[in-house]
Amino acid sequence: xxxxxxxxxxxxxxxxxxxxxxxxxxxxxxxxxxxxxxxxxxxxxxxxxxxxxxxxxxxxxxxxxxxxxxxxxxxxxxxxxxxxxxxxxxxxxxxxxxxxxxxxxxxxxxxxxxxxxxxxxxxxxxxxxxxxxxxxxxxxxxxxxxxxxxxxxxxxxxxxxxxxxxxxxxxxxxxxxxxxxxxxxxxxxxxxxxxxxxxxxxxxxxxxxxxxxxxxxxxxxx
Amino acid sequence: xxxxxxxxxxxxxxxxxxxxxxxxxxxxxxxxxxxxxxxxxxxxxxxxxxxxxxxxxxxxxxxxxxxxxxxxxxxxxxxxxxxxxxxxxxxxxxxxxxxxxxxxxxxxxxxxxxxxxxxxxxxxxxxxxxxxxxxxxxxxxxxxxxxxxxxxxxxxxxxxxxxxxxxxxxxxxxxxxxxxxxxxxxxxxxxxxxxxxxxxxxxxxxxxxxxxxxxxxxxxxx
Numbered sequence: 001x002x003x004x005x006x007x008x009x010x011x012x013x014x015x016x017x018x019x020x021x022x023x024x025x026x027x028x029x030x031x032x033x034x035x036x037x038x039x040x041x042x043x044x045x046x047x048x049x050x051x052x053x054x055x056x057x058x059x060x061x062x063x064x065x066x067x068x069x070x071x072x073x074x075x076x077x078x079x080x081x082x083x084x085x086x087x088x089x090x091x092x093x094x095x096x097x098x099x100x101x102x103x104x105x106x107x108x109x110x111x112x113x114x115x116x117x118x119x120x121x122x123x124x125x126x127x128x129x130x131x132x133x134x135x136x137x138x139x140x141x142x143x144x145x146x147x148x149x150x151x152x153x154x155x156x157x158x159x160x161x162x163x164x165x166x167x168x169x170x171x172x173x174x175x176x177x178x179x180x181x182x183x184x185x186x187x188x189x190x191x192x193x194x195x196x197x198x199x200x201x202x203x204x205x206x207x208x209x210x211x212x213x214x215x216x217x218x219x220x221x222x
Numbered sequence: 223x224x225x226x227x228x229x230x231x232x233x234x235x236x237x238x239x240x241x242x243x244x245x246x247x248x249x250x251x252x253x254x255x256x257x258x259x260x261x262x263x264x265x266x267x268x269x270x271x272x273x274x275x276x277x278x279x280x281x282x283x284x285x286x287x288x289x290x291x292x293x294x295x296x297x298x299x300x301x302x303x304x305x306x307x308x309x310x311x312x313x314x315x316x317x318x319x320x321x322x323x324x325x326x327x328x329x330x331x332x333x334x335x336x337x338x339x340x341x342x343x344x345x346x347x348x349x350x351x352x353x354x355x356x357x358x359x360x361x362x363x364x365x366x367x368x369x370x371x372x373x374x375x376x377x378x379x380x381x382x383x384x385x386x387x388x389x390x391x392x393x394x395x396x397x398x399x400x401x402x403x404x405x406x407x408x409x410x411x412x413x414x415x416x417x418x419x420x421x422x423x424x425x426x427x428x429x430x431x432x433x434x435x436x437x438x439x440x441x442x443x444x
Contacts, residue, residue, distance in 0.1 A: 061369035062337055073322060080328035087321050100295060101307050106302035115284055119339045147283035
């Protein structure tokens with residue numbers, strides 16, 4: 001890490017776990033902006049979670065992924081990282097210019113990043129217990145998706161807010177994947193499903209997909 | 223609400239609950255920026271929670287506070303609302319100019335808004351159950367505060383990031399209040415405590431305090 005501080009011009013390093021939806025958000029944003037980066041896989045399950053080891057705690061005191069070493073600094077928290085990329089790499093903007101549309105992008109990001117994902121996070125589900133975890137995750141995802149579908153009914157064009165891909169889409173697609181993992185019935189959310197389908201084949205989203213990560217176990221790869 | 227749409231110049235209306243830490247964040251930001259606003263109290267406990275009634279669901283499909291009617295629009299999600307205020311009301315900036323400091327403000331906001339508050343939220347604690355709720359809340363607040371104290375060790379000046387009040391402070395103070403409610407031992411977090419003490423007497427923070435809200439029950443008022 002000392003070397004990183006001395007070599008801010010080196011390629012960014014993303015601490016990532018293949019199935020982490022928060023890592024995935026940042027991978028999409030990096031890909032959309034065509035920023036080359038190296039991945040340092042942190043296994044959330046090996047040896048009780050590599051994110052809890054002393055070395056990684058120095059990188060991210062929240063002991064979770066992602067973290068991004070970039071420009072000689074270590075940044076944590078996925079949405080914050082994406083805003084940093086947006087502010088420092090203006091190519092391929094991921095935020096609209098219009099102030100109200102910006103608010104709508106942030107709302108959708110915050111519903112997902114504060115209202116849904118934290119409640120179906122691996123470490124929370126461990127605390128909830130094996131028996132109840134599926135029902136618990138379904139409850140909070142369903143609550144969030146109901147609200148998101150309603151927000152999208154006025155904000156969406158081709159994507160979450162208008163016809164350009166924004167940070168909201170970077171948050172939505174990984175959350176839809178999680179919803180499927182927990183067998184949430186997605187039929188009541190046609191706009192969410194349409195946007196997810198629209199982005200499925202996009203090269204930046206495809207390259208960021210869990211099944212295309214270096215740490216994806218062979219049995220989970222497509 | 224139809225009237226609001228026709229009268230964008232009217233005073234903003236904040237849907238708020240006295241003890242909601244997310245409402246409190248926005249109250250602080252409005253006060254710091256000296257934006258006059260009206261409060262429409264939404265009781266999270268009366269009749270099973272007024273936030274779940276049909277009328278309010280139209281305001282905020284997440285069925286939670288806060289929501290802000292401003293400039294003819296309805297905005298939800300507390301951190302997003304604060305950024306909207308920052309972008310539309312540049313007086314008394316609550317974000318630093320420096321891009322790295324901005325990232326640090328966002329990190330602290332996101333640790334609190336995604337990593338701590340959602341897990342000790344009233345609706346989550348109802349699901350956790352009466353017996354376990356104190357231990358549950360303490361666990362997640364402690365985890366977050368450990369990380370925040372570490373982040374502050376490099377970012378803090380007089381306040382969370384440098385010597386100016388930022389959105390990070392708007393998020394921190396209400397979270398410290400919640401920590402005390404759940405009897406979290408705060409002695410391991412001297413920087414958090416120092417900043418909280420520093421802001422305790424600030425007029426904008428004091429006016430936003432739960433005990434100074436119109437819907438604060440008399441027995442809880444200072």
